[in-house]
Amino acid sequence: MKQIRIGLLGMGNIGTGTYKTLEMNKxxxxxxxxxxxxIVKILEKDLARKRDVRVLPxxxxxxxxxxxxxxxxxVVxxxxxxxxxxxxxxxxxxxxGKHVVTANKAAVAANFDKLTNAARSNSVMFRFEASVGGGIPILTALTAPLLANEYEEIRGILNGTTNYILTQMEENGLSYDSALKAAQDRGFAEADPTADVEGHDVANKLSILISLAFGRRVPPENIPxxxxxxxxxxxxxxxxVDGGKIKLIASVKKRGNDIEYSxxxxxxPNDHPLAGVRNEFNAIFVKGNAVGELMFYGKGAGPLPTGSAVMGDVIEIARAVLR
Amino acid sequence: MKQIRIGLLGMGNIGTGTYKTLEMNKxxxxxxxxxxxxIVKILEKDLARKRDVRVLPxxxxxxxxxxxxxxxxxVVxxxxxxxxxxxxxxxxxxxxGKHVVTANKAAVAANFDKLTNAARSNSVMFRFEASVGGGIPILTALTAPLLANEYEEIRGILNGTTNYILTQMEENGLSYDSALKAAQDRGFAEADPTADVEGHDVANKLSILISLAFGRRVPPENIPxxxxxxxxxxxxxxxxVDGGKIKLIASVKKRGNDIEYSxxxxxxPNDHPLAGVRNEFNAIFVKGNAVGELMFYGKGAGPLPTGSAVMGDVIEIARAVLR
Structure with a gap:
């Protein structure tokens, strides 16, 4: 039996979810x-944390x-x-010479060219499916089975925290502050929620989608x-009253030879498929000039959904290595 | 520039849509x-048909x-x-020694083992993304980025004709017969609609999904x-009145070591993402033990959406050949 030996950098929530995904479905x-x-080696300082997985000191x-x-x-x-x-x-x-998989949207958005060029020049694979949409395989879809399309538009609900808050405000009449507190209580929002509620987290994700679907580099800080x-x-x-919902929408649209994003x-409107995306779920709506309208829906965060995407990338690398 | 030379068997609606997808996005x-x-060669008897593409005699x-x-x-x-x-x-x-791409759900469902074994023994690729869900890249999702999951359940709206009829009955109060006629007028239903409205078309698709997600062969005629x-x-x-909609649902579910399907x-219920799938659209809901709930939504038929999936498979083959 061939062996693929993995080094894991970081064993917080997502690292533990990734470890658990591999353990559970080995x-x-x-x-x-x-x-x-x-997973043969793990870079992590916190050895005391209760992780509910079998890991040796x-x-x-x-x-x-x-x-x-x-x-x-x-693979790292x-x-x-x-x-x-x-x-x-x-x-x-x-x-x-190591293949790399990451879920790190901030690093990929900030250093897209540097990282993809390093992969090319070293003839290794660099994959980051988990960085956008958590468990939703949107990056694989955009970069493989949909490649016969010119993309016309991508619109997404890319942040579960804000979508949870908006859903609670709409369905249960909670104020913004109460809904934020509910999100924090359920573990959907950080103690400091700034990156989520101000849209900075989404900006990293939209920057990555723009790179893959439109081949342009738009730094997250340049996205309105x-x-x-x-x-x-x-x-x-x-x-x-107007027959719809307010959603935090990240969008990029082709306009002539240029693109518009915000x-x-x-x-x-309620009859658009994005309107039915409730609570912590994410969804990405894609329009291609051949395929028409598509939508991808699922959990955009969480240890196991993210672990699913990370391990999916590792499996893809393992299969390529074995070919 | 490397050349990938394609032979096309059949240039009806879908063949023309495939040709057009390549022409449009060459x-x-x-x-x-x-x-x-x-596309260097096309097997087709009907040379007179108006196709709106540039093709030489x-x-x-x-x-x-x-x-x-x-x-x-x-590639064929x-x-x-x-x-x-x-x-x-x-x-x-x-x-x-040729790679093969097909959109033919009846042939794939009837001869899954024969076809996949022929691909293996000849070391060629056999791909059929377009056979289920039209333009929706569901087969690629199930067989690559989600492979770290044990699948627990798949539920799908896999036939646009029947979903169009049900939507028209529900939203516009049409009788079954009027809704069927409307579907036929808009080109969403055949003159003889039996294969669609009796679920036989869906049975082929569910049989393929079961093969890929659960590794079992269930002939379409054995699916209730x-x-x-x-x-x-x-x-x-x-x-x-009960807060929901009637949809024609194809489902397969893990039950202990066995599976149940129908x-x-x-x-x-209205708050389930499948309830919002209207008219000719398809959607596939997937539950994995790591990723949780996912849904894939889009056009399940039509020349260009199907052409997108077919050409996506050809591109995947071309890239593998060039590696």
Whole structure:
């Protein structure tokens, strides 16, 4: 049996979800790849945390080079979050001939060219399906089975926190503050929710979608971005009277030879498929000049959905390595 | 520039849509594959038909071997429909070392093992994304980015004709007969609608989904299948009162070590994402043990959406050949 040896950078929520996905579906994943996938080394300081997975103390290291420079690692999964040191670690891994998988939208959006060029020049694979839409396989769809299309438009609900807040305001009449608190209580929002509610998280994701679907680099900070903090119950009620809902929509649209993009609270009529996307779910609506309208719907965050996307990328790499 | 030479079997609606997709997006497809894709030969008797594409008389042949046995063909696209001679043609093509792409759900469902084994033993690729869900890339999703999941359930609206009829009955109060007539007038239903309205078309698609997601062969004729012909306005109205809609749902569900499957008109509550799938659209709802709930939505039929899926498969083959 061929072996694919994985080094994991970071074992917080998403790292644990990834580990758990592999542990839970190990036999299936082995059958699907024709190789045994094993997480042999984990860069993580917090050894005390309760993780509910079987992990041995000797799997942990606090020395990045034990993974990035080890000849015993084939694939590096980067789940540290943040632009640095994550980007530097990924570049080092690729320069050392390792394939890289990440869920890190901030690093991919900030360093798209640097990272994809490093993959090309080192003849390794660099995959980041989990960075947009969590478990929804939107990046694979855009970059493989839909490639016969010219993309005309992409519109997405790309942040579960804000969609949960808006759904609670609309369906249960909660104020913005109460809905935010409910999201925090259910683990859908951070203690400091700024990145979510101001749309910065979405900007990273839209930047990545624009790169893949339109071949342009638009840094997240150059995308006109308006969050949901100024929305009132009155806005939500007015939308309901007008037969629709307010959603935080990230959009990019072809306009002649150029593209237009923005992130802002937007009226969505009730008969549009994006209107039915409730609570913490995400959805991406795509229009191609051959396929017409498509929508992809699912959980945009969470340890196991994200773990599904990360391990999907690793399986894809394992199959390519074995070919 | 590398060349990928394609032979096309059949140039009816779907064949023309496939040809048009390639013609319309040729530059883009060349850029995305790194090769020039050309349909060099077309098996088709009807040369008189108005097709609105640029095709030369010398591209046509009426001799299958001009494609199936020609050393100048790399990929065969089969769009004849029906089990035979389509299956025999695909087997001959693969035995002659050609990759095969098809949209033919009847042939794939009837001969899944024979066709996939022929691909394996000849070391060629056999792809059939367009056979289920038209332009929706559901088969690619199930067999690549979601492979880290054990599938628990798949539920789909897999037939646009019946969904159009049900939507017209529900939204516009049409009787079954009037709604069927409206579907026929808009080109969404055949003159003889039996295969659609009795669920046989869906049975082929569900059989393929079961093969890919659960690794079992269930012939379409063994799937308990009930169409929509016995539905009345009263059923639709009762569903509305109960807060939902009647949809023709194909479903397969894991139950211990076994699976359960059926096709039948089913109550779908309004807050379920499948309830919002209107008119000729299709959608496939998937539940995986890591990713949770996903839904894929789009046009399940039509020349260009199907052409998008067929050409997506050809591009995937071209990229693999070039690697």
């Amino acid at each position: 036999a299936l994943i082995t059958a699907n790849t024709g190789a045994e996938l094993t 000797e799997q942990f290291t606090q020395e990045p080079s034990d993974i990035l420079e080890s000849p015993d690692i084939d 999964i980067e789940l540290l979050g943040g632009i640095e040191p994550a980007t530097g670690f990924m570049l080092t891994a690729m320069n050392n 971005t308006e969050g949901i903090t100024k929305l009132t119950m009155r806005d939500i009620e007015t939308a309901a 992130i802002k609270p937007t009226f969505v | 530059a883009l497809i060349t850029a995305n594959t790194g090769a020039e894709l050309t 010398e591209q046509f042949t009426q001799e299958p071997s001009d494609i199936l046995e020609s050393p100048d063909i790399d 696209i089969e769009l004849l429909g029906g089990i035979e001679p389509a299956t025999g043609f695909m087997l001959t093509a693969m035995n002659n 299948t009930e169409g929509i012909t016995k539905l009345t306005m009263r059923d639709i109205e009762t569903a509305a 096709i039948k008109p089913t109550f779908v």
